[in-house]
Amino acid sequence: MLEVKNLEVSYGQLKVLWGINFTVKKDEIVTIIGPNGAGKTTTLKTIIGLLKEDKGEIYIKGEKVNNLPVHERVKKKIALVPEGCEIFPYLTVQENLDLGAYLSDARKRYKENLESVFKLFPRLKERRNQLAGTLSGGERQMLAIGRALMSAPEIVMFDEPTLGLAPNLAVEVLKTIKGLNETGYTILLVEQNVKMALKISHRGYVIENGRLILSGEADELMRNKHVKEAYLGL
Amino acid sequence: MSFTRSLIKKCLVSKNKKYVVFILTALTLSLPLLSSEIFYIDFLLVLFMYATIAVGWNIIGGYTGYVSFGHVAFFGLGAYTTAILLVRFGLSPFVTCILGGVVAIVFALLIGIPTLKLKGAYFAIATLGLGFVLQLLFLNLGSLTGGGEGLSLPLPPWDIKTSVEIFYYAMFIVFLASVLTTYWLEHSRFGLALKCIRDDELSAETSGIPTAKLKTMAFLLSAFFPAVSGGLFSYYATYIDPITVFDPKISMYAIVFSMLGGSGSVLGPVIGSIILYSVAQTARYLITAPGVDVMVFSAIAVAVIIYLPEGIVGFLKGRSGAK
Numbered sequence: 319m320l321e322v323k324n325l326e327v328s329y330g331q332l333k334v335l336w337g338i339n340f341t342v343k344k345d346e347i348v349t350i351i352g353p354n355g356a357g358k359t360t361t362l363k364t365i366i367g368l369l370k371e372d373k374g375e376i377y378i379k380g381e382k383v384n385n386l387p388v389h390e391r392v393k394k395k396i397a398l399v400p401e402g403c404e405i406f407p408y409l410t411v412q413e414n415l416d417l418g419a420y421l422s423d424a425r426k427r428y429k430e431n432l433e434s435v436f437k438l439f440p441r442l443k444e445r446r447n448q449l450a451g452t453l454s455g456g457e458r459q460m461l462a463i464g465r466a467l468m469s470a471p472e473i474v475m476f477d478e479p480t481l482g483l484a485p486n487l488a489v490e491v492l493k494t495i496k497g498l499n500e501t502g503y504t505i506l507l508v509e510q511n512v513k514m515a516l517k518i519s520h521r522g523y524v525i526e527n528g529r530l531i532l533s534g535e536a537d538e539l540m541r542n543k544h545v546k547e548a549y550l551g552l
Numbered sequence: 553m554s555f556t557r558s559l560i561k562k563c564l565v566s567k568n569k570k571y572v573v574f575i576l577t578a579l580t581l582s583l584p585l586l587s588s589e590i591f592y593i594d595f596l597l598v599l600f601m602y603a604t605i606a607v608g609w610n611i612i613g614g615y616t617g618y619v620s621f622g623h624v625a626f627f628g629l630g631a632y633t634t635a636i637l638l639v640r641f642g643l644s645p646f647v648t649c650i651l652g653g654v655v656a657i658v659f660a661l662l663i664g665i666p667t668l669k670l671k672g673a674y675f676a677i678a679t680l681g682l683g684f685v686l687q688l689l690f691l692n693l694g695s696l697t698g699g700g701e702g703l704s705l706p707l708p709p710w711d712i713k714t715s716v717e718i719f720y721y722a723m724f725i726v727f728l729a730s731v732l733t734t735y736w737l738e739h740s741r742f743g744l745a746l747k748c749i750r751d752d753e754l755s756a757e758t759s760g761i762p763t764a765k766l767k768t769m770a771f772l773l774s775a776f777f778p779a780v781s782g783g784l785f786s787y788y789a790t791y792i793d794p795i796t797v798f799d800p801k802i803s804m805y806a807i808v809f810s811m812l813g814g815s816g817s818v819l820g821p822v823i824g825s826i827i828l829y830s831v832a833q834t835a836r837y838l839i840t841a842p843g844v845d846v847m848v849f850s851a852i853a854v855a856v857i858i859y860l861p862e863g864i865v866g867f868l869k870g871r872s873g874a875k
Binding site: 366368387388389392393397398400404405406407408409413416417418420421424465466469 | 741744745747748750751752754755756757758759760761762763764816
């Protein structure tokens, strides 16, 4: 579904990614873990097109998308749930969701998508006419996920979805992601909450200092000595 | 206080809005019949002109969140387009004012493509230069624009009263068109997308909104109406020069009127214009010392920024709580 080859990205003079390779297959949950500043968010931003790569190729469903602007990539059925629940605070919950379905493909399936989002997050339905800025942190994350789902994606990328959430809410969010995967979404997850993320994932990659240093099945990574020491504190 | 607030709220925010707007429109249309005083008609005419500029500004500054400090550039361009076409080619400004709008759109396209890549204060500074650059240009293109001497336009072929009335209706139509456009914007997908760009451009982009294209379209739309009103103004004033029609004060008026009323809403700039313009003009007639209107105006602007950051409409809708 998603393939990244030899990706190199820099901010001005500063090189952040030094040649990253990874793939996400259909119906998988793949987690990218790594410390702060490793380049996880950069990777996601480059895939969706917010950042321009220096080198390397990005394939979505086998199609090279390097030269496409963001909205053209979204048309290829990929969605990003950005870090820190970036929602539109001055719009209502409903308007936020409507915007997720901005593209014509998504609008065709607007009704059923809206229904499934409300089914997934009944809380959003209760608050549909409220300004999104008045939602709590957990609800905002629900809204951000709901908005991404409204674009009828096949691949959903999550950038630290549990950031700043209470532990029980974080578990809820990851459970939701797992549930989404079971209903047919392919998922690329970036998390600092390594243990919980690996638990729900099929495979994982470890990025450090802009380089891929480890990859493998999730349970294999959990048992890896380096991962244990550096991320799980065991 | 709370009673007034709820009363105004009823008039503005609820379903009664339609009737209020209808009554106001009817009153406006019949004013020339009710009053024989040219003063009041002229007062409202100029008010409509400023309101049109403010409404135009609101599309890019209020809805899209790109605060332009150079909207006078479009006003001046419109004014000069019709003036030049009338003086040199004898074309009627009532027709060519639309052409002035088109010229402004082309200019906005040229300016918008590079400047809309800038964010926040950088966009504001880039647009601030616009008015000044055009002012200098028109001062120095003497053979075409008459330079610093300005252009004298032939008098309209009617007696003063009729002529003021005709311009009054023409300006009102332009004003109404700009408000209706914003009304459409408020209820369209395009407008919703613009609000998104204002709230969070990154998220807007990841939701699949073609931000660059929509921002530019909003900028063009917001350039059109000030230019058309400028075109009418030049024929009404029968004399224009670069100092008056590229006066940076006009850009400021557009911003402050919108902010007081509530930028990013349909009626905000209109309400702001009515209140502030009336206050400034009253101050000017009560106290004859020069510059008093500007001082009153500035004091109100400061007060608005401190106490009503969301403007009157935002305050009534209780928007200040979000975020």
